[in-house]
Amino acid sequence: MNALAATNRNFQLAARILGLDSKLHKSLLIPFREIKVECTVPRDDGSFVSYIGFRIQHDNARGPMKGGIRYHPEVDPDEVNALAQLMTWKTAVANLPYGGAKGGIGCNPRELTVSELERVTRVFTQKIHDLIGIHRDVPAPDMGTNSQTMAWILDEYSKFHGYSPAVVTGKPIELGGSLGREAATGLGVVFATEFLLDEYGMSIANMKFAIQGFGNVGSWAASFIHQKGGKVVAVSDITGAVKNPNGIDIPALLKHKEKAYSLKDFEGGDAMDLNDVLVHECDVLIPCALGGVLNKENAADVKAKFIIEAANHPTDPEADEILSRKGVIILPDIYANSGGVTVSYFEWVQNIQGFMWEEEKVNYELKRYMKRAFSDIKAMCHTHNCNLRMGAFALGVNKVARATVLRGWEA
Ligand SMILES: NC(=O)C1=CN([C@@H]2O[C@H](COP(=O)(O)OP(=O)(O)OC[C@H]3O[C@@H](n4cnc5c(N)ncnc54)[C@H](OP(=O)(O)O)[C@@H]3O)[C@@H](O)[C@H]2O)C=CC1
Numbered sequence: 001m002n003a004l005a006a007t008n009r010n011f012q013l014a015a016r017i018l019g020l021d022s023k024l025h026k027s028l029l030i031p032f033r034e035i036k037v038e039c040t041v042p043r044d045d046g047s048f049v050s051y052i053g054f055r056i057q058h059d060n061a062r063g064p065m066k067g068g069i070r071y072h073p074e075v076d077p078d079e080v081n082a083l084a085q086l087m088t089w090k091t092a093v094a095n096l097p098y099g100g101a102k103g104g105i106g107c108n109p110r111e112l113t114v115s116e117l118e119r120v121t122r123v124f125t126q127k128i129h130d131l132i133g134i135h136r137d138v139p140a141p142d143m144g145t146n147s148q149t150m151a152w153i154l155d156e157y158s159k160f161h162g163y164s165p166a167v168v169t170g171k172p173i174e175l176g177g178s179l180g181r182e183a184a185t186g187l188g189v190v191f192a193t194e195f196l197l198d199e200y201g202m203s204i205a206n207m208k209f210a211i212q213g214f215g216n217v218g219s220w221a222a223s224f225i226h227q228k229g230g231k232v233v234a235v236s237d238i239t240g241a242v243k244n245p246n247g248i249d250i251p252a253l254l255k256h257k258e259k260a261y262s263l264k265d266f267e268g269g270d271a272m273d274l275n276d277v278l279v280h281e282c283d284v285l286i287p288c289a290l291g292g293v294l295n296k297e298n299a300a301d302v303k304a305k306f307i308i309e310a311a312n313h314p315t316d317p318e319a320d321e322i323l324s325r326k327g328v329i330i331l332p333d334i335y336a337n338s339g340g341v342t343v344s345y346f347e348w349v350q351n352i353q354g355f356m357w358e359e360e361k362v363n364y365e366l367k368r369y370m371k372r373a374f375s376d377i378k379a380m381c382h383t384h385n386c387n388l389r390m391g392a393f394a395l396g397v398n399k400v401a402r403a404t405v406l407r408g409w410e411a
């Protein structure tokens with residue numbers, strides 16, 4: 001099932017649980033605005049390359065729209081649409097005063113030089129600058145983008161609107177980025193994992209983890225799990241995968257990846273097939289890469305008892321059903337990976353206040369926000385007798401529906 005069909009399906013189930021009015025239901029599914037732009041830039045060798053860039057602004061009933069920008073060859077409008085919708089429910093679950101948006105460019109950042117990436121980013125910003133803004137739509141990093149990408153957007157946007165650090169989050173610290181933002185999604189994933197395991201009288205120490213993806217989210221999640229005594233027994237990136245039943249030395253793996261830009265040839269474990277990480281023997285599986293990786297082809301073979309969705313929509317609805325029949329507990333993306341956007345919110349607040357927080361305060365507040373959202377989801381599960389995904393969707397959709405009605409959507 002494609003990402004948009006899957007996200008719509010989860011929304012529809014939540015709307016049914018909530019008994020949402022059918023007109024409101026329909027209106028919440030339609031994005032506020034869909035932007036599609038052509039970005040042609042010169043390559044370093046003088047030839048030209050063209051890409052399509054998207055920014056889909058899904059909903060702004062609760063505040064400015066918020067969400068990352070992804071650079072990946074598989075970026076397509078349906079997927080960006082699904083990711084934008086997920087941001088709307090995610091910011092509501094986390095109780096942030098934001099709506100949802102997402103952007104993407106269908107390029108392969110691995111095949112572009114730094115100066116080519118800068119040109120693509122600047123052209124994209126030129127084309128969307130009048131539709132984003134501090135109180136309108138605030139981009140952030142996602143797959144294939146990082147703090148440098150945000151610095152280029154900030155600079156290009158500021159040429160049109162004056163110096164505006166709060167127009168993006170996930171920036172370099174030197175340009176008003178927040179301490180703790182780079183690690184925030186991974187740290188939030190680990191807080192969320194602790195809250196869930198605690199419900200079952202378990203903790204991270206000595207449990208076995210398999211992690212797909214070793215970029216921003218996967219590497220920080222692996223580091224915090226390692227620090228807390230968890231055993232990361234399998235890890236993959238796009239170039240390779242490594243396993244070690246006694247637990248991989250994560251600091252050593254980070255050093256290796258920094259030098260080799262790859263997990264391949266790491267000596268602290270055995271190489272394995274990329275996709276086998278998802279069905280590897282472990283207690284907790286954490287997908288931290290692409291969407292739709294758990295599907296009807298592999299769900300029955302998953303060994304984990306818990307899945308923490310650090311990636312956006314890693315589990316398609318068919319896999320969801322197979323996994324719940326097996327009794328696997330899934331912590332859904334719109335809660336599990338909300339640590340990133342939560343610290344993005346803190347960054348935006350700091351920029352607007354012109355005041356920088358200590359990292360301890362950022363992490364303390366992050367934990368507090370994640371704890372509150374977890375309790376709110378559990379309360380929804382209790383009220384509606386549903387699983388964690390439906391509890392989270394019902395929580396998010398209900399808040400957005402309430403805000404929409406209070407603002408007077410019937411014109
Ligand atoms: N960054 C953030 O703050 C947030 C991110 N997310 C979600 O988390 C996920 C990861 O994002 P992020 O860490 O930022 O992205 P990055 O680009 O930093 O990292 C992505 C990782 O996935 C790996 N990867 C890509 N394809 C595969 C594959 N087929 N098998 C195994 N690994 C693969 C990449 O490999 P390689 O290193 O070799 O390129 C890389 O390690 C995405 O779904 C994103 O939407 C959600 C909330 C916030």
Ligand SMILES: O=C(O)CCC(=O)C(=O)O
Binds near residue numbers: 069140170341
């Ligand atoms: O930090 C942000 O604003 C958005 C992060 C994001 O894209 C996501 O949560 O999927």
